[in-house]
Amino acid sequence: MTPDQSQLALEKRHAAAAALRWVRDGMLLSLGTGSTSAAFINLLGEAVQAGKLRVQGTATSLASENLARQLGIPLVEPCRGLRFDLAVDGADELDGQLRLIKGGGGALLREKLLETASDYLLVIVDSTKLVPQLGRFPLPLEVVPFALPWVMDAVEKLGGAPQVRMAHTGSDQLYRSDQNNLLVDCYFNVISDPEHLMHQLQNIPGIVEQGLFLGLAKAALIANGEEVQVIRPGQAPTPASEFADLP
Template identity: 75%
Template sequence: MNPTASSPSPTGALTLAQEKQVAAAAALRWVRDGMLLGLGTGSTSAQFIMQLGAAVQNGLKVQGTATSLASEALARQLGIPLIAPRRGLRFDLAVDGADELDGQLRLIKGGGGALLREKVLETASDYLVVIGDSSKLVPVLGRFPLPLEVVPFALPWVLDAVEALGGAPVVRMAQPGATDYYFSDQKNLLVDCHFGQILEPERLAAQLKTIPGIVEHGLFLGLAKAAIVVRDGAALVLRPGEAARPATEFDVLP
């Protein structure tokens, strides 16, 4: 959810919206016939789903499961075959965006409100690639508020516990200025937490896991195996502990 997604970049550069298209196209090169795909949520993931739909219409044979009702509706509209969750189901590749990622491919996700379904599906994937425009890569996580998906009954106690951790929690509303809450596809509430710089994401994730009523938190740690980000108009592949390399060097999953 980036308000500058369509804003022009410096003269001659791509807009953030165009960068999303470039990142999505680079990820599509890794899709092969017969794959089971996890389809992410958000504006960058929508670009991937639209390009995937065009490839399916041109004969690509894949199946997928979406991380949100919005992504599911888009995939159906484009003719992408979808499969329901079932025991034993694992995905060859999941493609999703992120609100932030650092150099170790630790992520903040959930700005679109689908973090529980995203984490469930991406944990069931053999390979998660994150796609993003140039604004998503940060030196330290935390500029973007950390979302939590919370059981409604537990909300008051969750807010107290997160406040004690220094998280400055804010319950997400349906619209700016609205008085009704935003609910996830799973009918849970979303709480956006302002921790500032998150210097120890693993420690914070462990602390949040101990708070009853938090269904899931938006720190995605150890899940992404690669990221495709756009810099100076070109798609680059990032992997933990490795220098960035042009996406054109990879015809298959790196």
């Protein structure tokens, strides 16, 4: 039975709370985007306000940046040489090898920038996000507006059934990223070879970034009810409670 929204909200909070246990004083954090990341930022903010943690962060979206500021989490601007001790972020889909689809919230460019600049990417998700094969969730692309027609043609040839994302359901306004680019959602249904598709998309002019995150995640915390398990590539799931530090 698929969990309802209240159950999913609890799972997201459980995964976020498990991640917070591994945050240490002095860490520089990459703060993710989306509902599960928001749960983590809220818990982190509570710890900062209570004086339990002294950390700094950079956010992967304006929404997460605003939330962090409201909660008193000190923020750091991008600069040369900046690297993060830990990135904590959600995912729209992940498989057992920790290959991810991200970008449902439209922040894939900043997410990939910060998570590539992180020493450790920890993914936090609810029980619905783990899939045997990527592709059920539409793959997002961030696209330069001028290039949109040609990007749509190229993706259609790859079997992606591209659709330009709208600002809201029923709206005639196009969704814009924080960088003022467009988002295109590609319905592949099944992505049998994510690595090959990633390279194909990277070679299409006008695509600023694509939502396949491969080889970046070190571990994932997956909440199923109140139980949180650690998933690592090639290893059996392990209860998160068995780890005092990052796995």
